Amino acid sequence: MSAMTLVTSGELAQLNERSREIFRQIVESYLATGEPIGSRNISRLLPSTLSPASVRNVMQDLEMLGLVQAPHTSAGRMPTELGLRFFVDAMLEFGDLAAADRARIDAQVRASSRTLEGVLTEASTLLSGLSRGAGVVVTTKRDPRLKHLEFVRLEPTRALVVLVAEDGAVENRVVDIPLGLPTSALVEASNYLNARLRGRTLAELQVETQKELEAGRAELDTLTARVVADGLASWGGSGEGLPQQLIVRGQANLLEDLKAADDLERIRLLFADIEAKKDLIDLLGRAEAGDGVRIFIGSENKLFSLSGSSMIAAPFRDASQQIVGVLGVIGPTRLNYARVVPMVDYTARVVGRLLGG
Secondary structure, eight states: OOHHHHOOHHHHHTOOHHHHHHHHHHHHHHHHHSSOBOHHHHHHHSSSOOOHHHHHHHHHHHHHTTSEEOOTTOSSBEEOHHHHHHIIIIIOOOOOOOHHHHHHHHHHHHTSOSSHHHHHHHHHHHHHHHHTSEEEEEEOSOOOOEEEEEEEEEETTEEEEEEEETTSOEEEEEEEOOTTOOHHHHHHHHHHHHHHHTTOOHHHHHHHHHHHHHHTOSOOOHHHHHHHHHHHHHHHTTTTOSOOEEEEEOGGGGGTTOOSHHHHHHHHHHHHHHHOHHHHHHHHHHGGGSSSOEEEEGGGSGGGTTTOEEEEEEEEEOTTSOEEEEEEEEEETTOOHHHHHHHHHHHHHHHHHHHTO
């Protein structure tokens, strides 16, 4: 059984001040350089006089607890994933975001397109630039209020439906139509729905139209009524609104500052993780579990089990205070947590205020 499986929260909490300070120096050095640090260098950094031999003894104790490890044959130590989790949860102090960073986030997000997609694309690009990681955003439970709808015939049995939301977002969907359906029926179906959809969500439109069709109040011929009913059923799906949208920006940042061949392999695996969109969306969805920022480190989640990466994510809300998406940053486990956590939190709040009008 490994040392990591033996450690308990009580043992971590009982680390004395000297052990905590040496552990802090190991972690902060790793976050800054990505490299292990040796006892001689740590003894120079400590505020109190402590010999390299004494530092080595403490490092061995920390290793027995599973908090640090010696990579390969190095005499230095670096934190394990457990060590990083302990550091983030129990020792890291999150300060306020710098005024310059707050001003930049405010200005760039507010200057972006007023469409939801424009705002979120700018937010992910901004987070990528500020963190030097990959910025990610996923919108969830999105069911925007509609402005216009148009049917366009593609083939004898298929039509394109163009949905325009009040925020300017456009969604195209393909629906099946009866063979031989006249163009006039598509026009009639468009007119019927446009007369009822303005300001309504797709789910609300579906409920109202279904009631009219069932009660026989809709003045539509049989074929047109079928187009309306079948179209709404296929658009509404399972009632979850429009499909989830994933935006990823700044993956190239992850290729910077690679230190060894295994770093390159880690990034290759991370890119494969990001390409697995469903798993990434599922992971981002876990950040909806509560208010505030969530931190996922390495193999704590299956998505990053191979690449050993971290993600910092926070939910954002619409005008009715409903969670409508999650944004965050993906990077190596040596992300600058103290800076990125308040950055993600503030960006989520700015996006929420903008969506709230």
